[in-house]
Amino acid sequence: MNKHSLFEQFIAFTASVHQVKHEMTKGIKPEEITPVQYGILEYIAVSQPVTLSQISDCQHMSMPNTSREIRKLREKGLCEKYMAEEDRRMQYIRLSREGQTMMDEAFGRIESRFLERVKGFSEAELEEINAALNLLQHKVF
Amino acid sequence: MNKHSLFEQFIAFTASVHQVKHEMTKGIKPEEITPVQYGILEYIAVSQPVTLSQISDCQHMSMPNTSREIRKLREKGLCEKYMAEEDRRMQYIRLSREGQTMMDEAFGRIESRFLERVKGFSEAELEEINAALNLLQHKVF
DNA sequence: CTCTTTACTTATCATTTGATAAGCAAACTA
DNA sequence: TAGTTTGCTTATCAAATGATAAGTAAAGAG
Numbered sequence: 001m002n003k004h005s006l007f008e009q010f011i012a013f014t015a016s017v018h019q020v021k022h023e024m025t026k027g028i029k030p031e032e033i034t035p036v037q038y039g040i041l042e043y044i045a046v047s048q049p050v051t052l053s054q055i056s057d058c059q060h061m062s063m064p065n066t067s068r069e070i071r072k073l074r075e076k077g078l079c080e081k082y083m084a085e086e087d088r089r090m091q092y093i094r095l096s097r098e099g100q101t102m103m104d105e106a107f108g109r110i111e112s113r114f115l116e117r118v119k120g121f122s123e124a125e126l127e128e129i130n131a132a133l134n135l136l137q138h139k140v141f
Numbered sequence: 142m143n144k145h146s147l148f149e150q151f152i153a154f155t156a157s158v159h160q161v162k163h164e165m166t167k168g169i170k171p172e173e174i175t176p177v178q179y180g181i182l183e184y185i186a187v188s189q190p191v192t193l194s195q196i197s198d199c200q201h202m203s204m205p206n207t208s209r210e211i212r213k214l215r216e217k218g219l220c221e222k223y224m225a226e227e228d229r230r231m232q233y234i235r236l237s238r239e240g241q242t243m244m245d246e247a248f249g250r251i252e253s254r255f256l257e258r259v260k261g262f263s264e265a266e267l268e269e270i271n272a273a274l275n276l277l278q279h280k281v282f
Numbered sequence: 283c284t285c286t287t288t289a290c291t292t293a294t295c296a297t298t299t300g301a302t303a304a305g306c307a308a309a310c311t312a
Numbered sequence: 313t314a315g316t317t318t319g320c321t322t323a324t325c326a327a328a329t330g331a332t333a334a335g336t337a338a339a340g341a342g
Binding site for chain 3: 175176177202203205206210228229230231
Binding site for chain 4: 192193194205207208228230231232
């Protein structure tokens with residue numbers, strides 16, 4: 001197996017993933033939040049509750065900037081903060097009811113686009129895709 | 142096959158791809174260019190020669206902003222512009238010698254990280270990965 | 283009980299990015 | 313050939329983002 005051509009395939013693949021993700025999420029983000037804020041909300045949605053440090057790590061932004069964006073999201077009523085009982089320096093963040101509704105709606109629209117995309121596939125093909133995703137996520141990603 | 146759980150897997154997968162890509166390219170981008178400019182250079186590198194319009198489409202930025210970034214890259218001596226013979230409104234962009242060297246070096250470093258990542262795999266595993274990438278790129282991405 | 287570290291905040295500033303308006307020249311169209 | 317469209321440029325402005333310095337309070341270490 002030629003590892004160089006595998007690498008080229010890997011590059012082309014990640015570019016495709018990026019492209020497809022862009023198409024599938026285009027126009028989903030509500031007007032009132034920025035791309036960075038939407039990224040944070042997605043992260044909170046799937047991992048809540050999370051601390052500021054976790055957001056900072058996973059979204060690759062400094063603590064001051066993370067703090068600022070969370071403040072803005074709280075001002076917009078999309079997420080909430082509460083002190084961790086086990087360590088009162090830490091702040092847990094979770095979506096507010098409104099934020100949850102917004103993200104549910106966003107994910108719902110993305111899911112319907114996804115379903116559209118895999119609509120024509122047979123059961124066997126879906127299994128194949130499932131297996132391939134599993135394999136790659138387990139071994140490479 | 143439960144399509145909803147396939148969707149959840151898809152989301153987790155794209156997040157992983159994004160994460161891995163970020164790790165593999167962290168610190169690769171030279172100091173003197175911005176993230177957006179690096180994205181453009183990557184695109185030029187794999188698709189050259191490209192027109193301004195193509196860059197604008199694929200990088201999802203407006204023509205004025207694309208034009209500005211290309212001007213900056215030309216000022217830095219990283220890419221070149223030449224008029225298309227078949228249509229003198231169009232401008233083809235390609236990497237300059239210096240830009241090519243820079244991108245070769247960048248891709249080289251990414252490749253070595255990639256090789257590191259797949260180092261321990263057997264021939265059979267590499268074939269599996271190869272097949273999975275092919276399948277997904279063909280059917281989904 | 284000090285000293286240090288950790289988690290986070292506030293304030294500030296520079297840079298990057300996004301968006302819009304206006305213009306130009308080549309190419310196409312009727 | 314006049315009018316329109318296409319591909320790109322220049323200029324300008326607002327907003328988002330990134331980076332740094334300085335501070336607070338809780339937790340942990342000696």
